[in-house]
Amino acid sequence: MSEVDQSIKQKANKYRKFLEKVKFNPQHFRLEDVAYYLVYYQKRIVDKTKAAVLSSDSNAPFENYEKAFESLILLLTMTGNIHRYGTERKNIDMQAFYKTRTFLETVLEKAVLLDSECENYKACWNSLNTQIELQEKHVKLMDEYTTYYDQKEIDGSKFFPEDIEYAKEVFLEMDYIQYKQLLLNQDAIELFEKADQIRKSNDSVKTLSNFEINQYIKEFASGKRKLAKEINSVTYVEGLENMKKSEHKEAVWEYFYKGQKTRINSMKKDIRYPNL
Numbered sequence: 001m002s003e004v005d006q007s008i009k010q011k012a013n014k015y016r017k018f019l020e021k022v023k024f025n026p027q028h029f030r031l032e033d034v035a036y037y038l039v040y041y042q043k044r045i046v047d048k049t050k051a052a053v054l055s056s057d058s059n060a061p062f063e064n065y066e067k068a069f070e071s072l073i074l075l076l077t078m079t080g081n082i083h084r085y086g087t088e089r090k091n092i093d094m095q096a097f098y099k100t101r102t103f104l105e106t107v108l109e110k111a112v113l114l115d116s117e118c119e120n121y122k123a124c125w126n127s128l129n130t131q132i133e134l135q136e137k138h139v140k141l142m143d144e145y146t147t148y149y150d151q152k153e154i155d156g157s158k159f160f161p162e163d164i165e166y167a168k169e170v171f172l173e174m175d176y177i178q179y180k181q182l183l184l185n186q187d188a189i190e191l192f193e194k195a196d197q198i199r200k201s202n203d204s205v206k207t208l209s210n211f212e213i214n215q216y217i218k219e220f221a222s223g224k225r226k227l228a229k230e231i232n233s234v235t236y237v238e239g240l241e242n243m244k245k246s247e248h249k250e251a252v253w254e255y256f257y258k259g260q261k262t263r264i265n266s267m268k269k270d271i272r273y274p275n276l
Contacts, residue, residue, distance in 0.1 A: 004037065011054045012039045015272045019044045026157045027075060029068045034060050035158070036068030038076075041272070052273040065274050071164050073264050074257075078171045082145060086174050090142045094135055096216040101128045103213045111204040120194050124220075127188040131181055138177045145170050171256075172249040175234075179248070182231050183241055185223075192221035 004024045012022050023040040030036070035056040042049050053069045104125040108118065148166070152159065196217050199205045209217075235241065236255040240248060268276040 005035065005056055007056060008035075008037050008039075008054050012052065015039075015052050016041055020050075025072070025076070026153075027072065027079075027159060028157060029071045029075070030158050030160050031064050031068055031071075032060075034064065036060075036065065036072070038069070038072045050270050050272055051267075052271060053276075054273065062274060066276060069268075069271070069276060070261075070264055071159075071161070073267070074260060075159055075164055075167060077260060078167045079149070082142075082167070082170055082174060085178070086138070086142050086145070086170075089174075089178055090139050092135075094132065096219065097128050097132050097135075100213060100216045100220065101125060101132065103209065104128070106208055107205055111202065111208060113198075113202070113205075117198050117202065117205075120191060120198060124188065124191050124195050127184055127191060128220075131184050134177050134181050134184075138174065141170060141173055141177070168253065172253055175252055176245055176248050179231075179234060179240070182227065182234070185220075186227045186231060189221055189224050189227070192217055196221055 004026075008024070009022075012024070016022055020041045020043055023042060025038040025040070028035050028037045037054050039052045039054055040049055041051065053065050053072075055065065055068070104121050107113070107121055108125065113121065152163070196214075199209055199214070199217065231241075237251040240251060243251060
């Protein structure tokens with residue numbers, strides 16, 4: 001775990017005002033072998049927070065304080081999103097996907113289907129299989145990130161420029177996977193609507209299904225308006241749905257970074273030291 005240097009604690013008290021408590025963010029940034037900490041000053045009565053960027057070297061150049069402040073804010077924002085949304089997505093129940101995929105495989109093997117019906121069920125299978133593969137990638141990404149992050153905490157919560165780049169890559173990969181999953185869900189709605197119609201009219205399919213599978217298929221065929229709204233809320237850039245993976249990441253990062261720069265500039269007025 002991170003142990004804040006005594007000299008940083010002394011500097012922090014220097015900028016503390018009456019009735020304020022000092023809080024140290026354990027995640028700190030190292031640049032050119034100097035540690036930079038983000039320190040918060042919280043009023044005990046008024047819900048108001050100020051901050052300072054303090055370093056282990058009193059002679060550190062001003063531009064390094066700026067770099068450290070931006071890096072710490074980006075790190076905190078990205079890791080917060082990864083932990084919250086990445087973990088939430090990792091833990092979703094995929095039972096409906098696996099069971100329905102198995103059902104579709106059985107139908108394609110045993111049921112008597114017209115060519116058009118066969119094509120529909122193949123398309124449904126491809127959609128579910130792709131979503132399962134994306135979910136497996138997301139789980140692997142999160143497992144690797146969690147192992148990395150846990151080790152960083154063990155090593156004292158020291159973060160370097162290369163750690164910011166790694167967090168950026170995980171953040172963008174996570175965003176891309178989740179966006180593709182949403183698009184697949186949306187595109188599959190009409191396929192499963194048709195699959196449900198076939199199930200009802202084709203006795204050879206009907207005999208292979210059961211109540212549970214029927215419910216799953218109805219779920220995959222529903223929620224068009226909700227999905228469209230959700231996709232719209234995360235389509236940060238026009239034409240995002242048609243972009244290649246590299247283009248998607250570049251566009252999302254540009255949007256995200258621009259927003260963070262605005263936020264960082266706004267936060268500078270609350271920094272007591274240095275005068276950013």
